[in-house]
Every structure is written in structure tokens, then in C-alpha cells.
Amino acid sequence: EKTLSEEVIKLIANLSDGGLRDAINIVDQLLNMNKEEIELDDVYNLIGDIKEEKIFEIMNNIISSNIKESLKILDNLYENGKSFINICDRLQMLIRNIIIYNNTTNYFDKEYEKKLDNYINVDIEKCNIISEILFELSNSLKKTSNQKTLMEIYFIKMLLIFSDKNDHLEEKDEKINVKSEESIKNEKEERLDLSYKKTRINNTLAEADKELKNKLANNYHILKEYLSNKEYNSISSLLLKGVPEVVSGRNILFTFKNNFEVVLFEKNIEEIQKLLKIIFNKKYAVVAVNTDDWKEIKKEYILSISEGKKYKYIPENNTQINKNKKSTVLQNTVEDIFGEDYVEIN
Numbered sequence: 001e002k003t004l005s006e007e008v009i010k011l012i013a014n015l016s017d018g019g020l021r022d023a024i025n026i027v028d029q030l031l032n033m034n035k036e037e038i039e040l041d042d043v044y045n046l047i048g049d050i051k052e053e054k055i056f057e058i059m060n061n062i063i064s065s066n067i068k069e070s071l072k073i074l075d076n077l078y079e080n081g082k083s084f085i086n087i088c089d090r091l092q093m094l095i096r097n098i099i100i101y102n103n104t105t106n107y108f109d110k111e112y113e114k115k116l117d118n119y120i121n122v123d124i125e126k127c128n129i130i131s132e133i134l135f136e137l138s139n140s141l142k143k144t145s146n147q148k149t150l151m152e153i154y155f156i157k158m159l160l161i162f163s164d165k166n167d168h169l170e171e172k173d174e175k176i177n178v179k180s181e182e183s184i185k186n187e188k189e190e191r192l193d194l195s196y197k198k199t200r201i202n203n204t205l206a207e208a209d210k211e212l213k214n215k216l217a218n219n220y221h222i223l224k225e226y227l228s229n230k231e232y233n234s235i236s237s238l239l240l241k242g243v244p245e246v247v248s249g250r251n252i253l254f255t256f257k258n259n260f261e262v263v264l265f266e267k268n269i270e271e272i273q274k275l276l277k278i279i280f281n282k283k284y285a286v287v288a289v290n291t292d293d294w295k296e297i298k299k300e301y302i303l304s305i306s307e308g309k310k311y312k313y314i315p316e317n318n319t320q321i322n323k324n325k326k327s328t329v330l331q332n333t334v335e336d337i338f339g340e341d342y343v344e345i346n
Contacts, residue, residue, distance in 0.1 A: 004030065004038055011043050049086045050077065056115065058087070059094055062130065062155075063122065065163035067263065070155055078148045088138040095131045099124055123162070130158050145230035149268060153234065156260035199314050200251055200287035205301055206311040207248035216247050222279050232275050238264060239272065245294060250313075252276070254288040262288045285316070 004012075004027065012026050029046055030038050044050055054073075061070045077087065100107055101116040102124060108116065137154040141147050226236035239254070241261055246253040256262050265272065265288040277283050289297065304310065 008038055008040060008043060011040055049090070050082055055087070055090045055094055056118075059091060060118070062158050063119075063162050065159045067156060067159050070159060071152060071267065074148065074151055074155060078151075084147050084151050085138055085141050088134045088141065092131055092134045092138075095127050095134070098122060099127055126161050129161055133158050133161075144233055146232075146234045149234035149238075149264075149271075152267065153238070153260075153264055156263055160258075160260050196316060197287055199316055200285055201253060201289070201297060202311050203285070203313050203316075204246045204248055204251035204253040204287065205297075206313045207250065208246050209248055212249060213244065213247035216244055216252070216280065219280065220244065223275075226275065226279075232271075235268060235271050235275050238268070239275070242288065250285060252284045252286045253294075254286065255291050255294045256288060257291055259290050262290050 008030075012023050012030075026043065026046065030042060033042060035042065040051070058070070058073060060066075061073065077084070097108065097112075098116060098119045101113065102120065102122065133154055137150070140150055140154075144150050223236045223240050226232040227240075229236070238261065242254040242256045242265070244252050245255045254265065256265065265286075269286060273284060273286055276286065
């Protein structure tokens, strides 16, 4: 007769969170498996959940504001069919335990306390904010079919909460390897500095058309109709948070208040262009910047125009274009924004 180990039974009890019916259902399905010995992985795979070590890894990346690694983990979990709702619930439970551990003693067993040692002196206020975001995310996931994009939106939001300070974990060899503020800043800049970006900014400004912008703005409300669309609700929600600042016949430059929205825009750029084509019956090459970057870009563009200079459209598959050999301070400044892919016309 097939039996379950004490380790498996303990895991089922933890995952069912005291729910007898849930525990019985899990046990029944496990016993019906065509296996002699039930392992912990069988339990996790059955309910679409993940190991405790992975939950700790996700939490560590949130605290260290590691956007790149966090998105990579989400991609992997999505491809393996893991339940995002379960993951949110598990993260909330971990945050609850971290808060308890930092405010009391001898509440957990010694083995688990060793794991929580990594979070001594973590910012409790920020943990509370993360917990509220996870609660909101868990509820939102139940209402959308595009769970992956929604997870990315909320995770980037959580990651940026911790991005301004990274000294809240003790610096021990066995502790979490927390990134410095400088490394996080560099990571963000690398993500924002995508190869196509400078060219698209240049091209949008080169062919900017106010009438086209007004026409698009007058029809921008159509995006709201896609908020209830299972495939495009998250994409339309993201676009409604942005502003189409510059529009041409081939390009659109969007601005967003927050960097995490820009990062999300870049990660879903193909889906964004697809939705815009559906709505406006036209294929656009799009690009996004935050409002602070836009102020600088706009300032340099106006300066160029006032000096009788402008930008030419550059094919994206041919970004190496010769320039005049003369170099000026303005030229160098413009290069910092647009790279060497612009053409100066006197």
C-alpha cells in the first residue's frame, strides 16, 4: 500500500494552510499517481507551486532590486506552468514571517530561523508595501488571462521600491549578495539603452507631424475598449498610462512617469505594436522614455532647430551614417542623446 512520508505530509499541511478539503484533494491525487514513492517535487508540480528555495530566491531579488534576474525567473515559471497566484500567496506568507521574525523571538523552528537570518533589519515598512502590492496582484491575477504581463508590471513596481537603498541586509558571506546602488543604476541604464532606441527617437523627431499627433490623440480613447479584452487588457492599460508625445507617419514616441513602465514597455514592444496596428490600422515603430529623459531630449531638439539643424530618418537596418567631420559642442551633446546615427543639415 502506498504511503506518504512525513516530509510530504508536512508540506501538504503547509500548502493547504489548514484547509482540510484542500489537503484531502492533494493527498487523493498523489495516491493516484503511478509512482511507488511520492517526492516533494510531485506535490509542487501537482498544484503548480514551487519549492521554498525558489520563493526565497524571488524575495532576495526583490530586496536587491534585480530586475533582470526577476524577469528571467518569471519567464521560467510561466514556461513551466507554475501558478502565479500561489507564488503571490507564498511571498505574502514569507513577508509575514520576516516581519514576525524581526519583532519577536523563538516563534519559528531553528532551521527556518536560520533562513530568516538573511532578513535581519530588513526595511519593515517596505515589506508592508510589498505585501499590499502582492495582495492587489493576487486579486488582479484572477481577473485576467494575460497573467505574465501583469506579474511583470507588479514585480517591477515592487523591485523599484527597494532600489533606492540596499544596505538593509547584514553583510555576511552566507547572507544575500545585495547589489550596490551603482550596479542597480547601471543595470537600469543598460536596459534602457537598447540598440534600437536612439535610432527610433531620432526618426520620430525627424518626421514629427503635429496633425498626426492630434489625430492619434483624438482616437487614443479607443484603447479603453481593450481593457476588457483578455489578450490585450494589460497592454492597453500600460499604454493608457503613457502619453504619445511625438507622432510621425512611421513612429511614435511615448513618455511615462515611471521607469518601471518604460522597462515593461520595452519588454512587450512587439505586442504593443501589434495592438496599435489593430486600432489604428497602421504599423508603427514605437519607443518609450521617462518624463525626465524626455525633457532633456526635447530641450536638445529645440536647440538644434533654433540653430537651423534637423534630423534625417535613418533606416533601422542601416544605422551607421556618415556625418560632417566638423564637431561642435552641440553636436557632441546631440550624439549623447541620439548616438552617431543622426545627420546634421545646415
